[in-house]
Amino acid sequence: MKQIVVVGGGISGLTCTAYLARAGYKVLLLEKNNEFGGLVSSIEHNGFTFEAGVRALVNAGIILPMLNDLGIQLEMVPNKVSIGIEDKIIHVDSKEDVEKYREMLIDLYSGSSNEIYNFIRRMQKITGYVDTMYKIDNPVFRDLKKDREFLLKKLLPWLPRFLLTLQKINMLNEPVEQYVARFISDPSVRDIITQHFFKSTPAFFALGYFAIYAEYYYPIGGVGRLAEAVQKKALELKAELKTGKLIREVNAAEQYVIDQNGAKYKYDYLVWAADLPTFYDIVNLNGLPLNIKNKVLNLKSKFRKARSSESVFSLYLEVDLPLEYFGRISQGHFFYTPSKKGLGTIHTSELESLPEDFAYNNKDEILSWLDRFLEHNTFEISIPGLRDKNLVPEGKTGLIISFLTEFWLFEKVKQAGWYEEFKDIIENKIIDILSRTIYNGLKERIEHRFSFTPLSIKKRIASTNGAIVGWSFERDVPAVSNMLKVNQSVLTPLPNTFQTGQWTYSPAGVPMAILTGKLAADKLLKCK
Numbered sequence: 001m002k003q004i005v006v007v008g009g010g011i012s013g014l015t016c017t018a019y020l021a022r023a024g025y026k027v028l029l030l031e032k033n034n035e036f037g038g039l040v041s042s043i044e045h046n047g048f049t050f051e052a053g054v055r056a057l058v059n060a061g062i063i064l065p066m067l068n069d070l071g072i073q074l075e076m077v078p079n080k081v082s083i084g085i086e087d088k089i090i091h092v093d094s095k096e097d098v099e100k101y102r103e104m105l106i107d108l109y110s111g112s113s114n115e116i117y118n119f120i121r122r123m124q125k126i127t128g129y130v131d132t133m134y135k136i137d138n139p140v141f142r143d144l145k146k147d148r149e150f151l152l153k154k155l156l157p158w159l160p161r162f163l164l165t166l167q168k169i170n171m172l173n174e175p176v177e178q179y180v181a182r183f184i185s186d187p188s189v190r191d192i193i194t195q196h197f198f199k200s201t202p203a204f205f206a207l208g209y210f211a212i213y214a215e216y217y218y219p220i221g222g223v224g225r226l227a228e229a230v231q232k233k234a235l236e237l238k239a240e241l242k243t244g245k246l247i248r249e250v251n252a253a254e255q256y257v258i259d260q261n262g263a264k265y266k267y268d269y270l271v272w273a274a275d276l277p278t279f280y281d282i283v284n285l286n287g288l289p290l291n292i293k294n295k296v297l298n299l300k301s302k303f304r305k306a307r308s309s310e311s312v313f314s315l316y317l318e319v320d321l322p323l324e325y326f327g328r329i330s331q332g333h334f335f336y337t338p339s340k341k342g343l344g345t346i347h348t349s350e351l352e353s354l355p356e357d358f359a360y361n362n363k364d365e366i367l368s369w370l371d372r373f374l375e376h377n378t379f380e381i382s383i384p385g386l387r388d389k390n391l392v393p394e395g396k397t398g399l400i401i402s403f404l405t406e407f408w409l410f411e412k413v414k415q416a417g418w419y420e421e422f423k424d425i426i427e428n429k430i431i432d433i434l435s436r437t438i439y440n441g442l443k444e445r446i447e448h449r450f451s452f453t454p455l456s457i458k459k460r461i462a463s464t465n466g467a468i469v470g471w472s473f474e475r476d477v478p479a480v481s482n483m484l485k486v487n488q489s490v491l492t493p494l495p496n497t498f499q500t501g502q503w504t505y506s507p508a509g510v511p512m513a514i515l516t517g518k519l520a521a522d523k524l525l526k527c528k
């Protein structure tokens with residue numbers, strides 16, 4: 001029987017493995033860490049469960065159908081979102097709550113009320129488009145030959161509306177900051193609307209978020225349960241799963257991969273489900289025809305010109321305050337901005353013009369920038385215990401507070417020798433800001449704290465620059481970005497080799513990692 005090797009046991013590699021095993025093929029999954037899941041994982045510490053990666057799951061017509069198709073039971077609860085700016089907080093329970101968002105913005109920026117009103121009407125339209133996109137189960141997870149009812153009653157009637165919506169969405173590809181500027185003149189309002197997205201996120205993706213909030217889920221036991229459930233299914237289906245195997249070389253002509261100890265794994269088919277720039281760096285092209293070599297070199301040059309997505313700084317707090325204290329302020333997933341002024345150019349041109357050298361004598365300038373950055377930023381606050389109370393010890397609460405940030409900032413501080421101090425300063429500053437604004441008395445009740453920086457993310461999952469969603473939108477993306485061409489995203493120029501995961505389609509995230517995992521399995525199975 002032919003041997004399939006999958007490299008990378010994140011949610012994409014796990015999904016692909018499960019599908020290949022279900023089709024009856026011999027499949028071996030190799031993961032560098034001692035556990036699977038990659039950016040879909042939960043950790044436990046002192047009786048608290050926290051997310052090490054993504055904080056909740058957006059169905060997007062993909063996650064629930066995949067679970068259903070593979071026969072996986074996973075108990076999930078709705079992941080309710082709150083949005084806060086200074087002392088105003090709204091709770092989002094449905095996409096109609098965009099009207100509460102409008103009222104909050106008008107309350108804060110009364111001089112822009114007409115502009116805000118018009119802008120939110122536009123946002124409601126975009127929310128409608130996203131709603132249409134995700135309205136039905138992605139057909140990739142349905143057997144259309146057998147499931148005639150789905151085909152005739154759901155898919156075919158939806159298709160014309162989907163194609164029309166896709167056209168509209170394709171016209172909304174411009175960066176969200178630029179798009180919002182066409183409606184709103186006050187830079188603070190623009191920042192508040194856009195600053196918690198990745199820089200230059202396509203407008204449709206960012207502004208359709210109220211449709212997404214209504215489709216947000218949290219697995220009982222933590223987000224990592226999703227990866228555990230797919231892993232268990234892959235094992236049940238007789239896939240072979242190995243941890244502690246870091247693949248250092250791919251020999252594309254002789255068809256084997258080599259791990260950190262020099263062990264070789266021969267394959268008939270390879271699926272690369274880990275960091276894509278690394279794949280093209282470690283692939284040995286000796287013995288391949290020139291046209292293939294040229295295609296790979298061409299891709300590598302596109303990768304060099306592109307940029308990886310921003311990464312994230314996450315502060316974990318174990319707090320001696322009950323869940324009720326935090327539940328009175330927000331729901332379990334909270335986007336909070338302590339100042340209505342907005343980031344302005346702090347995270348763009350001011351960041352870029354920091355001193356080249358981060359040595360100690362430039363520390364004051366860097367810390368002054370950091371201070372402004374944190375004071376004006378938006379924090380994503382995740383409170384696992386408010387979704388599942390069993391994730392915290394009785395009477396206590398775990399918080400994950402994070403913000404998007406650049407890998408190079410932390411790398412430079414590390415090179416300059418004050419990384420631990422920098423981390424400590426950020427942790428203290430966040431705690432000060434939140435104790436002063438929404439969480440009165442928080443500081444005194446923290447029992448333990450720790451944080452993960454972009455460098456920790458890179459170390460754990462080996463993604464280029466600690467990227468958490470693959471490519472950045474700030475430059476040309478060297479991946480497929482058109483839904484109608486999503487099938488092509490998993491192809492590589494190399495013989496019998498497929499790619500999957502967050503680097504293969506943009507915008508990426510958990511749903512697209514799962515979808516490309518299934519598509520890679522489907523394409524591979526068609527070759528045989």
Ligand SMILES: Cc1cc2nc3c(=O)[nH]c(=O)nc-3n(C[C@H](O)[C@H](O)[C@H](O)COP(=O)(O)OP(=O)(O)OC[C@H]3O[C@@H](n4cnc5c(N)ncnc54)[C@H](O)[C@@H]3O)c2cc1C
Nearest residue numbers: 008010011012032038039054247274461501502509510513
């Ligand atoms: C804080 C945070 C918030 C997020 N928010 C969202 C969100 O709201 N919505 C959303 O959709 N997505 C979100 N994401 C992104 C989402 O989690 C990822 O895009 C997705 O999980 C990527 O899955 P993947 O399988 O493609 O890659 P990964 O999870 O990176 O998996 C790759 C795996 O390959 C392994 N590996 C790497 N190199 C090698 C090697 N050489 N040999 C063997 N194994 C290797 C890694 O250890 C890892 O397990 C967020 C992520 C984070 C961290």
